[in-house]
Amino acid sequence: MKILNALMGLAVAVAAATVSANAADYTTEMVWQEMVGKDGSIHMPKADFRRDWPVLGTWALTGDDGKVTGQHVVYSQRSTIDAFRATGEFPDGAVLIKELLLAQSASLTTGEAAWATEISGWFVMIKDRKNRFPKNQLWGKGWGWAYFGAEDKTTSPTKSFRAECMGCHVPAKKEDWIYSYAYPVLAKK
Numbered sequence: 748m749k750i751l752n753a754l755m756g757l758a759v760a761v762a763a764a765t766v767s768a769n770a771a772d773y774t775t776e777m778v779w780q781e782m783v784g785k786d787g788s789i790h791m792p793k794a795d796f797r798r799d800w801p802v803l804g805t806w807a808l809t810g811d812d813g814k815v816t817g818q819h820v821v822y823s824q825r826s827t828i829d830a831f832r833a834t835g836e837f838p839d840g841a842v843l844i845k846e847l848l849l850a851q852s853a854s855l856t857t858g859e860a861a862w863a864t865e866i867s868g869w870f871v872m873i874k875d876r877k878n879r880f881p882k883n884q885l886w887g888k889g890w891g892w893a894y895f896g897a898e899d900k901t902t903s904p905t906k907s908f909r910a911e912c913m914g915c916h917v918p919a920k921k922e923d924w925i926y927s928y929a930y931p932v933l934a935k936k
C-alpha cells in the first residue's frame with residue numbers, strides 16, 4: 748500500500764511538473780494552436796505569462812516634470828531566450844508581450860523611486876517565419892501584430908499593423924523590428 752501511495756504521489760508530482768514546464772515554455776506548437784486563429788486573428792495566451800514567462804526588460808516613461816508615469820514590461824518564452832542566445836534571431840512562434848502599466852513615484856528610503864500600478868493594455872507580437880497570412884493586415888515583416896486594451900483581453904481593436912504599429916518600429920528595423928538592445932537577457936552567456 749505504501750508503495751502504491753508513493754507511486755501515486757510521484758505520478759501527481761510528474762504531472763504537475765509537466766504542466767508547469769509547458770506553461771513556462773509555451774512551445775511553438777501551442778502558440779500557433781492557441782494564440783492564432785485559422786484566419787490569422789491574434790489572441791492573448793491563456794497561460795499566466797506574468798507569472799510563468801521571463802521578463803526581457805522594462806521601460807520607464809516620464810512626464811514633463813521628469814517623474815515616472817508609466818512602465819512597460821516585456822515578456823517572452825524561456826525557449827525564445829534560449830533560441831535567440833544560440834542564433835541571434837527570434838525563432839518561429841516567439842511571442843513578445845509588452846504590458847503597459849501606469850506608475851507612481853515617491854521619495855522612499857532608497858531615494859526617489861517609482862513602481863507600477865494598474866495595467867492599461869498589452870502589445871503582442873508573434874514571430875512568423877513562414878509568411879502564413881500574406882493577405883491579413885495583422886501580419887507582415889515577419890511578425891503578427893496586435894494590441895489589447897485592459898478592458899477587453901479577448902478582442903484586439905488593431906486593424907492594420909502598417910497603419911498602427913510599423914511606423915513607430917522603423918528605428919528598430921535592423922533588429923528585426925524589435926528594440927532588443929533593451930533586453931540584456933537575450934545576450935549570449
Ligand code: HEC
Pocket residue numbers: 806819821843844845870871872891892893894905908911912913915916919924925926927
Ligand atoms: C508611438 C509609437 C509606437 C506605436 C504606435 C507602436 N509601438 Fe510598439 N514599441 C514602440 C517603442 C518605442 C517600443 C520600445 C520602447 C517602449 O516601449 O517605450 C515598443 C515596443 C514594443 C514591443 C516590445 C518589443 C520591442 O519591440 O521592443 C512590442 C511587442 C510592441 N511594441 C508591439 C507593438 C504593436 C503590436 C503595435 C501596434 C498595434 C505597436 N507596438 C505600436 C513604439 C510604438
